[in-house]
Amino acid sequence: xxxxxxxxxxxxxxxxxxxxxxxxxxxxxxxxxxxxxxxxxxxxxxxxxxxxxxxxxxxxxxxxxxxxxxxxxxxxxxxxxxxxxxxxxxxxxxxxxxxxxxxxxxxxxxxxxxxxxxxxxxxxxxxxxxxxxxxxxxxxxxxxxxxxxxxxxxxxxxxxxxxxxxxxxxxxxxxxxxxxxxxxxxxxxxxxxxxxxxxxxxxxxxxxxxxxxxxxxxxxxxxxxxxxxxxxxxxxxxxxxxxxxxxxxxxxxxxxxxxxxxxxxxxxxxxxxxxxxxxxxxxxxxxxxxxx
Numbered sequence: 001x002x003x004x005x006x007x008x009x010x011x012x013x014x015x016x017x018x019x020x021x022x023x024x025x026x027x028x029x030x031x032x033x034x035x036x037x038x039x040x041x042x043x044x045x046x047x048x049x050x051x052x053x054x055x056x057x058x059x060x061x062x063x064x065x066x067x068x069x070x071x072x073x074x075x076x077x078x079x080x081x082x083x084x085x086x087x088x089x090x091x092x093x094x095x096x097x098x099x100x101x102x103x104x105x106x107x108x109x110x111x112x113x114x115x116x117x118x119x120x121x122x123x124x125x126x127x128x129x130x131x132x133x134x135x136x137x138x139x140x141x142x143x144x145x146x147x148x149x150x151x152x153x154x155x156x157x158x159x160x161x162x163x164x165x166x167x168x169x170x171x172x173x174x175x176x177x178x179x180x181x182x183x184x185x186x187x188x189x190x191x192x193x194x195x196x197x198x199x200x201x202x203x204x205x206x207x208x209x210x211x212x213x214x215x216x217x218x219x220x221x222x223x224x225x226x227x228x229x230x231x232x233x234x235x236x237x238x239x240x241x242x243x244x245x246x247x248x249x250x251x252x253x254x255x256x257x258x259x260x261x262x263x264x265x266x267x268x269x270x271x272x273x274x275x276x277x278x279x280x281x282x283x284x285x286x287x288x289x290x291x292x
């Protein structure tokens with residue numbers, strides 16, 4: 001008897017559907033029957049065969065009883081299997097003289113290769129989907145990180161403002177009751193406004209302005225002190241987007257003697273020794289705030 005090289009379990013499992021349908025040629029049938037005799041393969045092959053038979057029975061049961069097409073398919077399948085097994089010219093007549101096993105192995109290998117290509121395609125599609133999802137999650141994480149950076153910067157700005165206001169409050173409270181409040185009013189009724197809190201004892205003041213118009217990058221507002229009839233520059237400042245400005249640590253004298261008024265003009269951001277524009281805010285220093 002010719003010594004055939006046995007097929008592997010995976011090659012035999014590829015032949016199971018054709019075996020159940022009776023579509024194996026004689027060479028493949030001999031090789032498959034040989035595999036069934038192997039105790040190491042029998043349980044797996046019988047389980048696969050049972051699964052395929054059950055699937056075929058379910059498909060047959062699902063066909064309508066009166067369907068001519070279903071009957072034709074069933075008849076054609078049965079006749080084809082019968083013809084393959086019993087036709088005088090069928091390759092089944094050569095079953096007793098099996099050819100070299102390389103032909104069987106080549107056919108099984110081609111079937112396995114087609115299955116492998118299909119599996120590789122499915123895996124490739126899954127991998128591509130995974131990459132797309134990973135990129136989406138990465139983009140979302142980057143966006144969240146960007147927002148977190150913006151939030152931290154916003155919190156830092158708020159904390160800086162709170163610290164400045166705390167410093168302003170301390171300046172106002174340090175006067176211990178010796179604080180002069182000066183209200184600076186606009187030339188027009190609907191114009192901006194300003195309050196100046198002057199701690200005469202410490203020679204420091206805090207300014208709270210509102211309703212100010214924005215200025216060009218090379219321009220700023222200047223606070224002036226009119227002392228003995230002469231304008232003295234005190235502080236340059238610019239408002240925020242809301243037209244507000246809180247200016248702390250404005251240096252003023254430790255006495256109000258000779259200081260009659262405070263005023264605000266728009267000047268160059270480099271400053272000015274004397275006003276170059278008409279004051280937009282002016283306020284008188286209360287006489288009762290004068291100290292020796």
